Amino acid sequence: MDQRLGAGAMLLPAAALPDPSARAAAGPAAPQEPSSGDPSLLCPSAADVPPELSPPEKAQALRQLAQQEVANCRRCLLAGNRTHVVFGEGNPDADLVFIGEGPGQDEDRTGRPFVGRAGELLNRMIHAMGLRRDQVYIANMVKCRPPDNRPPAPEEVQACWSFLLRQLEIIRPKVIVTLGNPSTQGLLRTSEGITKVRGLWRKLPAISPAMEGIDVMPTFHPAYLLRNYSRDCREKVWSDLQQVMRKLGLKPPAGGRAGSQGP
Numbered sequence: 638m639d640q641r642l643g644a645g646a647m648l649l650p651a652a653a654l655p656d657p658s659a660r661a662a663a664g665p666a667a668p669q670e671p672s673s674g675d676p677s678l679l680c681p682s683a684a685d686v687p688p689e690l691s692p693p694e695k696a697q698a699l700r701q702l703a704q705q706e707v708a709n710c711r712r713c714l715l716a717g718n719r720t721h722v723v724f725g726e727g728n729p730d731a732d733l734v735f736i737g738e739g740p741g742q743d744e745d746r747t748g749r750p751f752v753g754r755a756g757e758l759l760n761r762m763i764h765a766m767g768l769r770r771d772q773v774y775i776a777n778m779v780k781c782r783p784p785d786n787r788p789p790a791p792e793e794v795q796a797c798w799s800f801l802l803r804q805l806e807i808i809r810p811k812v813i814v815t816l817g818n819p820s821t822q823g824l825l826r827t828s829e830g831i832t833k834v835r836g837l838w839r840k841l842p843a844i845s846p847a848m849e850g851i852d853v854m855p856t857f858h859p860a861y862l863l864r865n866y867s868r869d870c871r872e873k874v875w876s877d878l879q880q881v882m883r884k885l886g887l888k889p890p891a892g893g894r895a896g897s898q899g900p
């Protein structure tokens with residue numbers, strides 16, 4: 638999928654994306670949805686927000702979620718198309734999380750997010766920030782590959798939403814970088830396109846008390862950047878990443894590309 642994400646092609650209707658209260662009324666997305674996916678559990682009151690876990694506890698919680706729930710999930714039709722579930726990977730205690738749209742062919746084959754050409758570019762973006770891939774966390778809106786490289790349907794995004802939300806609640810990053818339209822529109826509950834909102838800090842809306850107010854930086858998806866590898870696009874992405882670096886107090890690596898046209 639990474640290869641087919643264009644700014645226009647990535648649009649998913651924001652109205653179809655998960656709204657916890659709406660979901661509570663709508664009921665489960667699929668007959669086999671497990672009880673842990675009960676929408677009423679997705680947005681507890683502030684009093685129910687658990688304290689932040691320690692790094693080993695976060696790693697354990699993510700493992701349990703991946704192995705006990707996501708690995709065998711059949712909430713949506715994408716289950717029938719997958720070779721591997723692509724849960725996400727990285728530092729369970731990461732300050733910075735990147736969110737893309739969904740697995741492509743390489744990701745489905747390997748079970749890892751962002752391992753194709755777009756993944757190589759994402760790696761370069763991360764390195765340009767002075768970080769290693771294993772210092773951040775990388776995930777997608779849906780965990781299974783849609784067939785024929787099509788975008789995930791709104792009901793598939795909705796079915797998978799609670800998994801991403803729980804990943805984020807466990808990790809509790811300081812900054813989320815949304816890559817392209819679907820994750821930007823889904824997480825920010827906006828219908829605004831990526832070309833309009835990229836480079837502008839936003840706050841995560843009240844999708845979960847544990848997550849409310851986290852800083853979000855929307856930027857172009859690496860696959861879009863690959864297809865539009867112009868100086869202008871690269872400078873825009875690099876400018877977005879530099880804003881993230883300033884927010885997190887990161888300095889570019891020695892011999893890095895600060896001031897250049899980007900990753």
Ligand code: SF4
Pocket residue numbers: 707710711712713714715716722779780781793796797
């Ligand atoms: S995409 Fe998500 S909701 Fe659908 S089957 Fe895969 S893990 Fe389950």
